[in-house]
Amino acid sequence: MASEIRLVPSSGHVRHGSNIGQPLTRRDGILKVTGAARYAADNSPAGLLYAVLAVSSIARGRVTFLDVPAAKRHPSVVEVMTPAHKPPLAQDPDAKTNPFMFRLDLLQSDQVRYAHQPIAVVIAETLEAATEGAALLAPHYETLPARVGLDDGESFVPPAVGVGSPAVEAHGRVEPALARASRRIEATYETPAQYHNPMEPHAIVAVWEGDTLSIDTPSQGLIMARDRIAGLFGIAPAKIHIRSPFLGGGFGSKGLISGPQILGIMAARLVGRPVKLVLRREQMYGPVGHRAPTRQTLRLGLDGAGKLTAIDHHVKTASSSFDDFFEPAAGVSHTLYASPAIATSYDAVRLDTGTPLFMRAPGEAPGSIALESAIDEAAAACGMDPLAFRLKNYTETEPMSGKPFSSKALRECYAQGAERFGWSRRPRAPRQMRDERGFLVGWGLGTATFPALMFEAEARAVLRSDGSGAMEIGAHDMGQGAWTALAQIAADGLGLELERVEFRSGTSDLPDGGIAGGSAHTATAGMAIHNAGAAVIAKLAALAMGDERSPLFGAGNAGVVARGGRLFRRDDEERSESYADILVRAGLGEIDARGKGATDPAAQSAYAMHAHGAVFAEVKIDPDLCQMRVTRVVGAFAAGRIINPQLVRSQLLGGMVWGVSFALQEQAVIDARSGRTLNANLAEYHVPVNADVPSLEALTVEEHDPHVNALGIKGVGEIGITGSAAAVANAVWHATGIRVRRFPIRIEDLMIAD
Amino acid sequence: MNLFDYVRPASVAEAIAAASEPGAAYLAAGTNLLDLMKGGMSRPMRLVDLSRLPGLDRIDHLPDGSVRIGALVRNADLAHDAAFARSYPAIAEALLSGASPQLRNAATVGGNLLQRTRCAYFYDVASACNKRQPGAGCDARGGENRLHAVLGWSEACIATHPSDFCVPLVALDAVVEIEGSSGRREMALEALHRLPGDTPHRESALAPGDLIVALRLPSEARAFAPHARYLKLRERTSYAFALVSAAAAFHIEDGAIGAARLALGGVAAKPWRARAAEAVLAGARPGDEVFRRAAEAALADARPSGDNAFKIELARRVVRRALALAAAGTPARVPALPASPFSSAPGAIHGV
């Protein structure tokens, strides 16, 4: 048997292309546009009660009084869960046993650590009653001064940034290189706190039956969520069933189960009935993560010819007072430009906010707007075209590690993007272009980069005697189209038409699909699917090749290839047999096999793996009124194999819009005295509307990467933001001659006296 | 949300009777009021739902050339009424620059006039706000006040009135018709909204139970149609409140300004009629120089109320541009990006 499996090597059992690479529309699209897709909060099991959070209006201090009797007097209020009255937990919510475990606020004490921290949960027969009950609690506080800004509090060097990356790294010696440089650029850039704001708020419907727990909740990481819940409640993971078929966006905020979701489960336990808890929009500005503010200082050294001799990237950022997540914004400087000396470092303060978390392109998004702005400033200082400057400092190896790139088609991205955009017509000096209506026009470039990561996942493949197949994986569709892209990989992996494959996903009883984050989901889950497909085809092939009655008998070393529900002899495609025939003859209803997806440590240590891109933006600015509009963005991206061009395009476009948002709109406005976010709503937390970005184009540049994984997938979920934000900022400079280093750029930043 | 009575009156008289009780509030489309109730900023004991009152949803073009707009006419319906938009193009443009299509489809004329400020501290019940709670203090002072008032503010309150619609209305001498317990009266829109003074919680000249039944534009206002524009600066191209806006309108006779109208939005607790600027413009030939003087006059009394000095200069620029646009002539149809600087060329003539 073992030898036959080798005859069907894991990447060669099918010829990809019948499904992979096709621009299929989302298979769940109709469900979504007709409202038939059932999101977590759409579930209302019999006997349901509604839970509403009461959240803190202070950022730091202690709750001294809650008017629980008043809430309980409301005729429809059933229970009020408080630190003094809650079901026991098996684990301290402040315990931390691995780096992916974040401290949660589960009413463990009367302490308040940030505004909008849950301080009680009111459970009632109706949503309205629970809402009013929460208002009736009218808390009293003992308030301490809130620490809100990057200058509040003592700064320290964080123990690690992102997930376990060192806070101080160097290659070569930056200080002497800066001292010797014939030209130096030093500039400081500031980025604000931002909130994920998925359309769908965090929601949970929890039903306990004895010690089994059934949950509907959006999750980007089902198994991690399940295990976290199991730990907190002291029950076996197998007792927990989570359904998360659709997410209305997550952007990282649903990667780990959040405190409010756990509170929904606790509420259900307390009342012994099913409970639904849905966050209000403003309640999402606190307990479910955010992107921390940064202040980044870039020091670049240049020789006389415009080559970088030193890059020093220092990041000041913030975490919460009680947990660690430090936005790893300097990481981009490790990979993007050749330089004999590179140093990155961090310092941080602790603020009275919820703990920051992964938010779409964590690190790379704020890091690249700073680095790519500085690079633009350097190009201007050298009198060079920004693209020519970047090509001059192009690197074929990752400068920090010295590793070669597993693939890097960034030159092609620059070339194709520039061609499409018309970059060669750009005047070098700023404030040179006007359109026919007199608006200032500026063109800017930003380089995009994001690491090609993989986590771990498993899938189970099934072939049935009716000729159909199934693929099972607890994968996640946050809206990116995983239901479609992964099913395409499944169909090819099983050698079946897509319609013949039942793709089962989105629940915690399925094999672990890993976490849908780090732009790694398609690669990780895709490889698990691919390998599970290979394994079940190997089993099928073994059945056929070992059976004298099969035309494939004795295919032996030649092996077989799977396509369209049949196995073909690789050396003689005239000889083939359908899956159904093989299984029926063997008297088997179905066969199954499992496969895993994970990083290849050998490849990891040999190569630097990143996706790349080049984003070109045009802004128009009213010269007098200074209102800005991004009129055109062209991005060219190289991200390995493209599983579904249509979905990939959507991801890239969405990322580019985030970039526009980063540069010009997005920010949490926080009152420096109270620590409360003042624009915690979708009307005033601005993101672009359609009219803000009239023309967007995403090109994908062909790239074959034999090292990232057998499918050659790199991931496209986050890279679109990187590069785009800086392209817009650089275009604003090019339009006006004004370099704004604090984001988002505002009208008054451009109002020079007339 | 607190428990409250819900009343659905069948007539104006019933509505007024129902709303004269303390703690009662009229409910129109609720796009503002319900948000305030959900957030606990407003806790009426009784909601008097106007939405089914008969006869308040008509636009009547009267024989004397004036137009009478029922208080329940939807913002979108008014903007898209072709005869109305022809006669009052700047008003249509202002309406279409406000909120989003969904909100405009719901929001009513009466509700738009009486919408509350967007001051974030007013919306944050944990903050001190004299408007919400007289005497509590004003957390916008010394807080995030970049968007707050530069005209007519007081130590007690620096909030602005957010309506776009009201800006050209006040420029064109709109009149509100009010029914109250003591009968029917009318009032210039300019007199409806109050400046904060020491009593920022008293936002309008209405008495408890007073119902706005209609809005009237005098026939003279139509004469401005060929030269009437609304311009709105905002932080994104659409779906944002004004940082600063201006409505400008002229009679131009023999190349000179016969009469000028100018009002500003986003700068004060009420739509701000700039009469001193109008006086500067009257009789002059339209041009940069006089527009500049008018802008100076319009903002002569402006002072920053916090971190918002830029709004004064921005307002001058907006006034100058709005005047230039109005002088250039009203476009044949409301531009695709209503009231946006991007719908028109800076300083250049554009099509009529």
Ligand SMILES: Cc1cc2nc3c(=O)[nH]c(=O)nc-3n(C[C@H](O)[C@H](O)[C@H](O)COP(=O)(O)OP(=O)(O)OC[C@H]3O[C@@H](n4cnc5c(N)ncnc54)[C@H](O)[C@@H]3O)c2cc1C
């Ligand atoms: C996200 C968002 C964005 C917005 N953007 C803009 C914008 O850009 N520009 C803009 O101008 N507006 C904007 N608005 C505000 C919008 O125009 C108002 O919410 C709307 O006009 C209110 O009308 P309504 O019928 O819903 O009033 P309601 O909310 O029902 O009532 C508002 C107030 O008016 C009172 N009232 C209503 N009708 C009468 C009457 N006939 N007589 C006496 N009192 C009455 C009510 O008691 C209440 O106090 C926005 C609103 C939202 C929610």
Ligand code: SF4
């Ligand atoms: S400015 Fe006015 S509305 Fe805002 S907090 Fe102060 S008193 Fe309240």
